[in-house]
Amino acid sequence: MNYQNLTALDMAIAAALILINGALSLALRLGLERQLLWAAVRTVVQLLAIGYLLGWVFAFAYWYVVLPLMCAMTLIAGLSAAGRGRRTYRGQRIDSIVSVWGSSWLVTAVGLFAVIRIHPWYEPQYAIPILGMILGNTLTGVSLGIERMTQELTSGRNTIEMILALGGSRWEAAQEAIRQAVRAGMIPTLNQMAVVGIVSLPGMMTGQVLAGESPVDAVRYQIVIMFLIAASSALGTVGAVLLTYRRLFSRSHRFLRDRLQER
Amino acid sequence: MSALIETRALARRDERRQAVLLQPTDFALHRADRVSITGASGSGKSVFLRALALLDAPASGQVLWNHRPIANADIPEYRSRICYLSQRPALIDGTVLDNLRFPFSLKSLRKRHFELATVTALLQHAGKSPDFLAKNASDLSGGESQVVALIRTLQLNPEVLLLDEPTAALDPASSRDVEALIDAWFADDPTRAYVWVSHDLEQAQRMSDIHLHMSAGVLSGATQA
Numbered sequence: 001m002n003y004q005n006l007t008a009l010d011m012a013i014a015a016a017l018i019l020i021n022g023a024l025s026l027a028l029r030l031g032l033e034r035q036l037l038w039a040a041v042r043t044v045v046q047l048l049a050i051g052y053l054l055g056w057v058f059a060f061a062y063w064y065v066v067l068p069l070m071c072a073m074t075l076i077a078g079l080s081a082a083g084r085g086r087r088t089y090r091g092q093r094i095d096s097i098v099s100v101w102g103s104s105w106l107v108t109a110v111g112l113f114a115v116i117r118i119h120p121w122y123e124p125q126y127a128i129p130i131l132g133m134i135l136g137n138t139l140t141g142v143s144l145g146i147e148r149m150t151q152e153l154t155s156g157r158n159t160i161e162m163i164l165a166l167g168g169s170r171w172e173a174a175q176e177a178i179r180q181a182v183r184a185g186m187i188p189t190l191n192q193m194a195v196v197g198i199v200s201l202p203g204m205m206t207g208q209v210l211a212g213e214s215p216v217d218a219v220r221y222q223i224v225i226m227f228l229i230a231a232s233s234a235l236g237t238v239g240a241v242l243l244t245y246r247r248l249f250s251r252s253h254r255f256l257r258d259r260l261q262e263r
Numbered sequence: 264m265s266a267l268i269e270t271r272a273l274a275r276r277d278e279r280r281q282a283v284l285l286q287p288t289d290f291a292l293h294r295a296d297r298v299s300i301t302g303a304s305g306s307g308k309s310v311f312l313r314a315l316a317l318l319d320a321p322a323s324g325q326v327l328w329n330h331r332p333i334a335n336a337d338i339p340e341y342r343s344r345i346c347y348l349s350q351r352p353a354l355i356d357g358t359v360l361d362n363l364r365f366p367f368s369l370k371s372l373r374k375r376h377f378e379l380a381t382v383t384a385l386l387q388h389a390g391k392s393p394d395f396l397a398k399n400a401s402d403l404s405g406g407e408s409q410v411v412a413l414i415r416t417l418q419l420n421p422e423v424l425l426l427d428e429p430t431a432a433l434d435p436a437s438s439r440d441v442e443a444l445i446d447a448w449f450a451d452d453p454t455r456a457y458v459w460v461s462h463d464l465e466q467a468q469r470m471s472d473i474h475l476h477m478s479a480g481v482l483s484g485a486t487q488a
Binding site: 158159161163164166168169250251254255258261 | 278316317320335339342343344346347352353355365366369371372412415416419
Protein backbone atom coordinates (compact mmCIF):
# COMPACT_ATOMS: atom_id res chain seq x y z
CA MET A 1 0.00 0.00 0.00
CA ASN A 2 1.32 3.44 -0.73
CA TYR A 3 0.85 6.63 1.21
CA GLN A 4 -0.31 9.87 -0.43
CA ASN A 5 1.61 12.91 0.82
CA LEU A 6 -0.27 16.20 0.94
CA THR A 7 1.12 19.38 -0.64
CA ALA A 8 0.45 22.95 0.42
CA LEU A 9 -2.00 23.25 -2.47
CA ASP A 10 -3.96 20.22 -1.19
CA MET A 11 -4.25 21.84 2.21
CA ALA A 12 -5.34 25.12 0.66
CA ILE A 13 -8.18 23.38 -1.16
CA ALA A 14 -9.40 21.85 2.12
CA ALA A 15 -8.97 25.13 3.96
CA ALA A 16 -11.12 26.84 1.34
CA LEU A 17 -14.02 24.78 2.66
CA ILE A 18 -14.09 27.19 5.61
CA LEU A 19 -15.75 29.55 3.14
CA ILE A 20 -18.86 27.36 3.46
CA ASN A 21 -18.97 28.15 7.18
CA GLY A 22 -18.32 31.81 6.41
CA ALA A 23 -21.12 31.94 3.85
CA LEU A 24 -23.53 30.31 6.30
CA SER A 25 -22.57 32.74 9.02
CA LEU A 26 -23.19 35.69 6.69
CA ALA A 27 -26.44 34.34 5.24
CA LEU A 28 -27.93 33.50 8.64
CA ARG A 29 -26.34 36.57 10.30
CA LEU A 30 -24.68 34.44 12.95
CA GLY A 31 -21.94 37.00 13.43
CA LEU A 32 -19.32 34.25 13.63
CA GLU A 33 -16.98 35.46 10.84
CA ARG A 34 -14.31 36.74 13.18
CA GLN A 35 -14.35 33.61 15.32
CA LEU A 36 -14.27 31.43 12.21
CA LEU A 37 -11.23 33.20 10.87
CA TRP A 38 -9.50 33.01 14.22
CA ALA A 39 -10.33 29.31 14.63
CA ALA A 40 -9.09 28.54 11.13
CA VAL A 41 -5.83 30.40 11.68
CA ARG A 42 -5.29 28.70 15.05
CA THR A 43 -5.91 25.27 13.56
CA VAL A 44 -3.29 25.82 10.90
CA VAL A 45 -0.70 27.54 13.09
CA GLN A 46 -1.01 25.20 16.10
CA LEU A 47 -0.89 22.04 14.02
CA LEU A 48 2.02 23.23 11.88
CA ALA A 49 3.88 24.22 15.02
CA ILE A 50 3.33 20.87 16.74
CA GLY A 51 4.20 19.09 13.48
CA TYR A 52 7.58 20.81 13.26
CA LEU A 53 8.19 20.41 16.99
CA LEU A 54 7.45 16.68 16.88
CA GLY A 55 9.51 16.33 13.73
CA TRP A 56 12.41 17.82 15.63
CA VAL A 57 11.82 15.69 18.72
CA PHE A 58 11.55 12.52 16.64
CA ALA A 59 14.89 13.36 15.03
CA PHE A 60 16.54 13.77 18.44
CA ALA A 61 15.15 10.80 20.28
CA TYR A 62 16.92 11.48 23.58
CA TRP A 63 15.23 11.18 26.95
CA TYR A 64 16.23 14.75 27.84
CA VAL A 65 14.27 15.99 24.86
CA VAL A 66 11.25 13.70 25.20
CA LEU A 67 10.84 13.96 28.96
CA PRO A 68 10.54 17.78 29.14
CA LEU A 69 8.03 17.69 26.30
CA MET A 70 5.98 15.09 28.18
CA CYS A 71 6.14 17.24 31.33
CA ALA A 72 4.97 20.30 29.43
CA MET A 73 2.06 18.38 27.89
CA THR A 74 1.03 17.09 31.31
CA LEU A 75 1.27 20.51 32.90
CA ILE A 76 -0.89 22.08 30.21
CA ALA A 77 -3.46 19.28 30.55
CA GLY A 78 -3.55 19.74 34.33
CA LEU A 79 -4.01 23.48 34.05
CA SER A 80 -6.77 23.25 31.50
CA ALA A 81 -8.58 20.68 33.66
CA ALA A 82 -8.62 23.29 36.46
CA GLY A 83 -9.88 26.07 34.24
CA ARG A 84 -13.49 24.95 34.00
CA GLY A 85 -16.43 25.08 36.37
CA ARG A 86 -18.23 27.93 38.03
CA ARG A 87 -16.75 27.47 41.48
CA THR A 88 -13.22 27.08 42.62
CA TYR A 89 -11.13 26.97 45.78
CA ARG A 90 -7.56 27.76 46.72
CA GLY A 91 -5.33 24.96 45.55
CA GLN A 92 -7.64 23.66 42.86
CA ARG A 93 -4.94 24.08 40.22
CA ILE A 94 -2.46 22.05 42.18
CA ASP A 95 -5.02 19.31 42.88
CA SER A 96 -5.86 19.15 39.22
CA ILE A 97 -2.23 19.00 38.06
CA VAL A 98 -1.37 16.38 40.68
CA SER A 99 -4.25 14.10 39.76
CA VAL A 100 -3.72 14.42 36.00
CA TRP A 101 0.02 13.88 36.41
CA GLY A 102 -0.17 10.92 38.76
CA SER A 103 -2.82 8.97 36.88
CA SER A 104 -1.63 9.60 33.31
CA TRP A 105 2.03 8.84 33.99
CA LEU A 106 1.24 5.72 35.95
CA VAL A 107 -0.99 4.36 33.21
CA THR A 108 1.35 5.49 30.39
CA ALA A 109 4.16 3.66 32.17
CA VAL A 110 2.07 0.50 32.26
CA GLY A 111 1.36 0.97 28.55
CA LEU A 112 4.97 1.59 27.53
CA PHE A 113 6.72 -0.90 29.81
CA ALA A 114 4.23 -3.72 30.23
CA VAL A 115 1.99 -3.70 27.16
CA ILE A 116 3.86 -2.28 24.16
CA ARG A 117 7.33 -2.94 25.63
CA ILE A 118 9.34 -0.61 23.42
CA HIS A 119 13.03 0.12 23.84
CA PRO A 120 14.00 2.70 24.78
CA TRP A 121 10.88 3.64 26.70
CA TYR A 122 11.09 7.26 25.53
CA GLU A 123 10.87 6.34 21.83
CA PRO A 124 8.92 9.51 20.89
CA GLN A 125 6.90 7.81 18.17
CA TYR A 126 5.14 5.83 20.95
CA ALA A 127 5.60 7.76 24.16
CA ILE A 128 4.26 11.10 22.97
CA PRO A 129 1.06 10.15 21.15
CA ILE A 130 0.10 7.61 23.82
CA LEU A 131 0.62 10.07 26.64
CA GLY A 132 -1.24 12.69 24.61
CA MET A 133 -4.31 10.50 24.10
CA ILE A 134 -4.35 9.52 27.77
CA LEU A 135 -3.96 13.14 28.86
CA GLY A 136 -6.78 14.35 26.65
CA ASN A 137 -9.26 11.96 28.22
CA THR A 138 -7.95 12.20 31.76
CA LEU A 139 -8.28 15.95 31.69
CA THR A 140 -11.95 15.63 30.75
CA GLY A 141 -12.58 13.23 33.63
CA VAL A 142 -10.69 15.35 36.14
CA SER A 143 -12.36 18.59 35.16
CA LEU A 144 -15.85 17.04 35.15
CA GLY A 145 -15.14 15.40 38.50
CA ILE A 146 -13.98 18.60 40.19
CA GLU A 147 -16.78 20.61 38.63
CA ARG A 148 -19.44 18.16 39.79
CA MET A 149 -17.91 17.90 43.25
CA THR A 150 -17.96 21.65 43.86
CA GLN A 151 -21.47 21.83 42.44
CA GLU A 152 -22.78 19.00 44.66
CA LEU A 153 -21.14 20.53 47.71
CA THR A 154 -22.81 23.86 47.02
CA SER A 155 -26.29 22.55 46.31
CA GLY A 156 -26.12 19.87 49.00
CA ARG A 157 -24.73 22.14 51.66
CA ASN A 158 -27.74 21.85 53.99
CA THR A 159 -27.74 18.07 53.83
CA ILE A 160 -24.00 17.91 54.45
CA GLU A 161 -24.31 20.11 57.52
CA MET A 162 -27.31 18.11 58.70
CA ILE A 163 -25.25 14.89 58.56
CA LEU A 164 -22.38 16.53 60.41
CA ALA A 165 -24.74 17.99 63.01
CA LEU A 166 -26.25 14.55 63.69
CA GLY A 167 -22.80 13.13 64.42
CA GLY A 168 -21.70 12.04 60.97
CA SER A 169 -18.01 12.05 60.10
CA ARG A 170 -16.65 14.26 57.31
CA TRP A 171 -16.44 11.16 55.12
CA GLU A 172 -20.09 10.28 55.73
CA ALA A 173 -21.13 13.85 55.03
CA ALA A 174 -19.21 14.03 51.74
CA GLN A 175 -19.96 10.52 50.51
CA GLU A 176 -22.89 11.33 48.27
CA ALA A 177 -21.12 14.26 46.62
CA ILE A 178 -18.00 12.15 46.09
CA ARG A 179 -20.02 9.37 44.52
CA GLN A 180 -21.84 11.72 42.14
CA ALA A 181 -18.61 13.47 41.16
CA VAL A 182 -16.73 10.25 40.41
CA ARG A 183 -19.65 9.00 38.35
CA ALA A 184 -19.77 12.25 36.38
CA GLY A 185 -16.04 12.00 35.64
CA MET A 186 -16.13 8.38 34.52
CA ILE A 187 -19.25 8.38 32.36
CA PRO A 188 -17.79 10.04 29.22
CA THR A 189 -15.14 7.32 28.95
CA LEU A 190 -17.70 4.56 29.49
CA ASN A 191 -19.92 6.06 26.81
CA GLN A 192 -16.98 6.25 24.46
CA MET A 193 -16.09 2.61 25.10
CA ALA A 194 -19.66 1.55 24.43
CA VAL A 195 -19.87 3.08 20.96
CA VAL A 196 -16.29 2.78 19.76
CA GLY A 197 -16.11 1.10 16.36
CA ILE A 198 -19.86 1.40 15.82
CA VAL A 199 -20.61 5.09 15.96
CA SER A 200 -17.08 6.45 16.08
CA LEU A 201 -13.84 5.36 14.49
CA PRO A 202 -11.14 6.67 16.79
CA GLY A 203 -8.58 9.05 15.31
CA MET A 204 -5.58 6.92 16.12
CA MET A 205 -6.98 3.84 14.45
CA THR A 206 -8.06 5.87 11.43
CA GLY A 207 -4.58 7.36 11.24
CA GLN A 208 -2.89 3.98 11.32
CA VAL A 209 -5.17 2.70 8.58
CA LEU A 210 -4.48 5.79 6.45
CA ALA A 211 -0.77 5.23 6.96
CA GLY A 212 -1.08 1.75 5.52
CA GLU A 213 -1.52 -0.40 8.61
CA SER A 214 -3.94 -3.29 8.32
CA PRO A 215 -7.23 -2.55 10.14
CA VAL A 216 -6.92 -5.72 12.21
CA ASP A 217 -3.56 -4.59 13.58
CA ALA A 218 -4.78 -1.05 14.03
CA VAL A 219 -7.71 -2.12 16.23
CA ARG A 220 -5.35 -4.04 18.50
CA TYR A 221 -3.62 -0.79 19.32
CA GLN A 222 -6.95 0.93 19.70
CA ILE A 223 -8.16 -1.68 22.18
CA VAL A 224 -5.05 -1.23 24.30
CA ILE A 225 -5.43 2.55 24.17
CA MET A 226 -9.11 2.44 25.17
CA PHE A 227 -8.27 0.52 28.33
CA LEU A 228 -5.35 2.78 29.15
CA ILE A 229 -7.63 5.78 28.74
CA ALA A 230 -10.35 4.23 30.89
CA ALA A 231 -7.92 3.40 33.68
CA SER A 232 -6.24 6.79 33.66
CA SER A 233 -9.39 8.86 33.58
CA ALA A 234 -10.91 6.79 36.40
CA LEU A 235 -7.77 7.16 38.54
CA GLY A 236 -7.48 10.84 37.73
CA THR A 237 -11.13 11.51 38.54
CA VAL A 238 -11.01 9.69 41.87
CA GLY A 239 -7.74 11.42 42.74
CA ALA A 240 -9.07 14.87 41.91
CA VAL A 241 -12.33 14.34 43.81
CA LEU A 242 -10.53 13.02 46.90
CA LEU A 243 -8.08 15.93 46.84
CA THR A 244 -11.03 18.32 46.63
CA TYR A 245 -12.61 16.52 49.58
CA ARG A 246 -9.43 16.94 51.63
CA ARG A 247 -9.34 20.66 50.89
CA LEU A 248 -12.96 21.31 51.80
CA PHE A 249 -13.43 19.06 54.83
CA SER A 250 -11.14 19.49 57.82
CA ARG A 251 -9.88 16.81 60.18
CA SER A 252 -12.20 18.25 62.78
CA HIS A 253 -15.14 17.07 60.64
CA ARG A 254 -16.02 20.56 59.51
CA PHE A 255 -17.22 21.50 56.06
CA LEU A 256 -15.11 24.51 55.04
CA ARG A 257 -17.77 25.95 52.77
CA ASP A 258 -16.23 29.43 52.82
CA ARG A 259 -13.32 28.08 50.80
CA LEU A 260 -15.61 27.48 47.85
CA GLN A 261 -15.95 30.60 45.79
CA GLU A 262 -17.46 31.73 42.53
CA ARG A 263 -14.98 32.39 39.81
CA MET B 264 -22.98 23.74 89.53
CA SER B 265 -21.12 21.85 86.85
CA ALA B 266 -21.28 23.07 83.32
CA LEU B 267 -22.26 20.77 80.44
CA ILE B 268 -20.53 22.91 77.87
CA GLU B 269 -18.41 26.01 78.29
CA THR B 270 -16.64 28.36 75.99
CA ARG B 271 -13.36 30.09 76.84
CA ALA B 272 -12.75 33.27 74.87
CA LEU B 273 -14.38 31.66 71.85
CA ALA B 274 -14.08 33.96 68.82
CA ARG B 275 -14.90 33.69 65.13
CA ARG B 276 -13.60 35.66 62.17
CA ASP B 277 -14.56 35.80 58.55
CA GLU B 278 -11.22 34.92 57.00
CA ARG B 279 -12.01 36.25 53.58
CA ARG B 280 -13.28 39.66 54.62
CA GLN B 281 -11.11 39.83 57.75
CA ALA B 282 -14.19 40.77 59.78
CA VAL B 283 -14.89 39.81 63.39
CA LEU B 284 -18.04 37.69 63.61
CA LEU B 285 -17.88 36.83 67.29
CA GLN B 286 -15.88 38.68 69.94
CA PRO B 287 -14.10 36.45 72.49
CA THR B 288 -16.96 34.96 74.49
CA ASP B 289 -17.06 33.15 77.82
CA PHE B 290 -20.22 31.19 78.28
CA ALA B 291 -21.37 28.22 80.32
CA LEU B 292 -24.41 26.04 79.92
CA HIS B 293 -25.44 24.07 83.00
CA ARG B 294 -27.86 21.23 83.49
CA ALA B 295 -31.50 22.37 83.43
CA ASP B 296 -30.60 25.70 81.80
CA ARG B 297 -33.03 27.14 79.29
CA VAL B 298 -31.09 29.88 77.54
CA SER B 299 -32.34 32.18 74.83
CA ILE B 300 -30.22 34.46 72.66
CA THR B 301 -31.94 37.29 70.87
CA GLY B 302 -30.56 39.97 68.60
CA ALA B 303 -30.84 41.45 65.14
CA SER B 304 -30.05 39.31 62.14
CA GLY B 305 -26.35 39.39 61.37
CA SER B 306 -25.51 40.11 65.00
CA GLY B 307 -23.72 36.80 65.44
CA LYS B 308 -26.35 34.65 67.19
CA SER B 309 -26.12 31.82 64.68
CA VAL B 310 -22.37 32.23 64.42
CA PHE B 311 -22.11 31.56 68.14
CA LEU B 312 -24.48 28.61 68.05
CA ARG B 313 -22.69 27.03 65.08
CA ALA B 314 -19.38 27.48 66.89
CA LEU B 315 -20.90 25.71 69.94
CA ALA B 316 -21.92 22.87 67.64
CA LEU B 317 -18.31 22.82 66.35
CA LEU B 318 -19.61 23.29 62.82
CA ASP B 319 -17.29 26.24 62.14
CA ALA B 320 -13.69 26.47 63.27
CA PRO B 321 -13.04 29.21 65.85
CA ALA B 322 -10.38 31.85 65.25
CA SER B 323 -9.33 31.47 68.89
CA GLY B 324 -10.60 30.13 72.19
CA GLN B 325 -12.16 26.76 72.84
CA VAL B 326 -15.27 24.80 73.65
CA LEU B 327 -15.17 22.46 76.65
CA TRP B 328 -17.45 19.46 77.07
CA ASN B 329 -17.63 18.17 80.66
CA HIS B 330 -14.67 20.47 81.39
CA ARG B 331 -12.47 18.95 78.71
CA PRO B 332 -11.44 20.15 75.26
CA ILE B 333 -12.85 18.02 72.46
CA ALA B 334 -10.42 16.02 70.32
CA ASN B 335 -11.07 15.83 66.57
CA ALA B 336 -11.92 12.15 66.80
CA ASP B 337 -14.59 12.87 69.43
CA ILE B 338 -16.36 15.57 67.46
CA PRO B 339 -18.96 13.27 65.80
CA GLU B 340 -19.79 11.80 69.23
CA TYR B 341 -20.09 15.32 70.67
CA ARG B 342 -22.41 16.39 67.88
CA SER B 343 -24.64 13.35 68.39
CA ARG B 344 -25.15 14.45 72.03
CA ILE B 345 -24.99 18.22 71.73
CA CYS B 346 -27.40 18.50 68.83
CA TYR B 347 -27.65 21.47 66.52
CA LEU B 348 -30.92 22.08 64.70
CA SER B 349 -30.91 24.55 61.83
CA GLN B 350 -33.61 26.93 60.70
CA ARG B 351 -33.81 25.14 57.34
CA PRO B 352 -34.59 21.48 57.88
CA ALA B 353 -32.63 19.23 55.50
CA LEU B 354 -34.32 15.94 54.74
CA ILE B 355 -32.95 13.07 52.67
CA ASP B 356 -34.88 11.54 49.78
CA GLY B 357 -37.42 8.96 50.88
CA THR B 358 -40.16 8.69 53.48
CA VAL B 359 -40.42 10.26 56.92
CA LEU B 360 -39.45 6.86 58.34
CA ASP B 361 -36.30 6.76 56.16
CA ASN B 362 -35.36 10.15 57.54
CA LEU B 363 -35.90 9.09 61.13
CA ARG B 364 -33.83 5.94 60.63
CA PHE B 365 -31.04 7.82 58.87
CA PRO B 366 -28.95 8.88 61.93
CA PHE B 367 -28.50 5.24 62.95
CA SER B 368 -26.66 4.55 59.69
CA LEU B 369 -23.86 6.85 60.89
CA LYS B 370 -20.79 5.30 62.47
CA SER B 371 -20.96 7.32 65.68
CA LEU B 372 -24.53 6.12 66.30
CA ARG B 373 -24.21 2.56 65.13
CA LYS B 374 -24.37 1.19 68.66
CA ARG B 375 -27.76 2.78 69.19
CA HIS B 376 -30.92 1.52 67.57
CA PHE B 377 -33.99 2.99 66.01
CA GLU B 378 -36.99 2.61 68.29
CA LEU B 379 -40.39 2.88 66.70
CA ALA B 380 -42.13 3.36 70.07
CA THR B 381 -40.02 6.43 70.90
CA VAL B 382 -40.71 7.95 67.53
CA THR B 383 -44.44 7.21 67.67
CA ALA B 384 -44.68 8.88 71.07
CA LEU B 385 -42.85 11.94 69.76
CA LEU B 386 -45.10 12.09 66.72
CA GLN B 387 -48.12 11.95 68.98
CA HIS B 388 -46.82 14.98 70.88
CA ALA B 389 -46.74 16.86 67.61
CA GLY B 390 -50.27 15.70 66.77
CA LYS B 391 -49.17 13.37 63.98
CA SER B 392 -50.62 9.89 63.50
CA PRO B 393 -48.34 6.89 62.83
CA ASP B 394 -49.23 6.83 59.11
CA PHE B 395 -47.34 10.14 58.87
CA LEU B 396 -44.23 7.91 58.81
CA ALA B 397 -45.08 6.63 55.34
CA LYS B 398 -45.32 10.13 53.85
CA ASN B 399 -42.80 11.15 51.28
CA ALA B 400 -40.35 13.73 52.58
CA SER B 401 -40.68 15.83 49.44
CA ASP B 402 -44.45 16.19 50.02
CA LEU B 403 -44.10 17.74 53.48
CA SER B 404 -44.80 21.37 54.27
CA GLY B 405 -42.06 23.52 55.80
CA GLY B 406 -43.60 23.06 59.24
CA GLU B 407 -43.91 19.29 58.88
CA SER B 408 -40.32 19.08 57.66
CA GLN B 409 -39.10 20.92 60.73
CA VAL B 410 -41.12 18.60 62.98
CA VAL B 411 -39.49 15.59 61.28
CA ALA B 412 -36.03 17.14 61.63
CA LEU B 413 -36.69 17.82 65.31
CA ILE B 414 -37.95 14.30 66.02
CA ARG B 415 -34.96 12.91 64.12
CA THR B 416 -32.78 14.75 66.64
CA LEU B 417 -34.88 14.19 69.78
CA GLN B 418 -34.97 10.40 69.37
CA LEU B 419 -31.18 10.46 69.91
CA ASN B 420 -31.75 11.63 73.51
CA PRO B 421 -29.45 14.63 73.20
CA GLU B 422 -27.92 16.13 76.35
CA VAL B 423 -28.20 19.60 74.87
CA LEU B 424 -30.17 21.13 72.02
CA LEU B 425 -28.73 24.05 70.09
CA LEU B 426 -31.75 25.53 68.35
CA ASP B 427 -31.02 27.97 65.54
CA GLU B 428 -34.32 29.80 65.00
CA PRO B 429 -36.19 26.51 64.55
CA THR B 430 -39.56 28.21 64.17
CA ALA B 431 -38.56 31.34 62.26
CA ALA B 432 -39.95 30.08 58.96
CA LEU B 433 -42.99 28.26 60.35
CA ASP B 434 -46.70 29.00 60.63
CA PRO B 435 -48.09 29.49 64.19
CA ALA B 436 -49.51 25.95 64.43
CA SER B 437 -46.22 24.29 63.46
CA SER B 438 -44.36 26.63 65.80
CA ARG B 439 -46.53 25.42 68.66
CA ASP B 440 -45.83 21.78 67.70
CA VAL B 441 -42.10 22.44 67.76
CA GLU B 442 -42.30 24.27 71.10
CA ALA B 443 -44.42 21.47 72.60
CA LEU B 444 -41.92 18.81 71.49
CA ILE B 445 -39.02 20.73 73.00
CA ASP B 446 -40.94 21.36 76.24
CA ALA B 447 -41.72 17.66 76.57
CA TRP B 448 -38.11 16.65 75.88
CA PHE B 449 -36.85 19.16 78.45
CA ALA B 450 -39.37 18.11 81.11
CA ASP B 451 -38.50 14.45 80.63
CA ASP B 452 -35.06 14.66 82.24
CA PRO B 453 -33.81 17.38 84.64
CA THR B 454 -30.24 17.12 83.37
CA ARG B 455 -31.07 18.44 79.93
CA ALA B 456 -30.45 21.95 78.69
CA TYR B 457 -30.88 24.03 75.58
CA VAL B 458 -29.83 27.23 73.87
CA TRP B 459 -32.53 28.80 71.73
CA VAL B 460 -31.60 31.46 69.22
CA SER B 461 -34.59 33.55 68.24
CA HIS B 462 -35.43 36.96 66.89
CA ASP B 463 -38.88 36.66 68.50
CA LEU B 464 -38.66 38.31 71.94
CA GLU B 465 -41.98 36.90 73.09
CA GLN B 466 -40.93 33.37 72.25
CA ALA B 467 -37.58 33.92 73.96
CA GLN B 468 -39.35 35.08 77.15
CA ARG B 469 -41.75 32.16 77.02
CA MET B 470 -39.24 29.42 76.28
CA SER B 471 -36.28 30.37 78.47
CA ASP B 472 -35.17 31.36 81.98
CA ILE B 473 -31.85 32.93 81.04
CA HIS B 474 -32.12 35.69 78.45
CA LEU B 475 -29.00 36.74 76.60
CA HIS B 476 -28.57 39.31 73.89
CA MET B 477 -26.19 39.36 70.94
CA SER B 478 -25.13 42.60 69.31
CA ALA B 479 -22.30 43.04 66.81
CA GLY B 480 -20.65 39.82 67.95
CA VAL B 481 -20.85 40.67 71.65
CA LEU B 482 -22.89 38.36 73.87
CA SER B 483 -24.20 40.34 76.82
CA GLY B 484 -25.52 38.95 80.06
CA ALA B 485 -23.31 35.90 79.61
CA THR B 486 -22.65 33.91 82.75
CA GLN B 487 -19.04 33.87 83.85
CA ALA B 488 -17.24 30.67 82.99
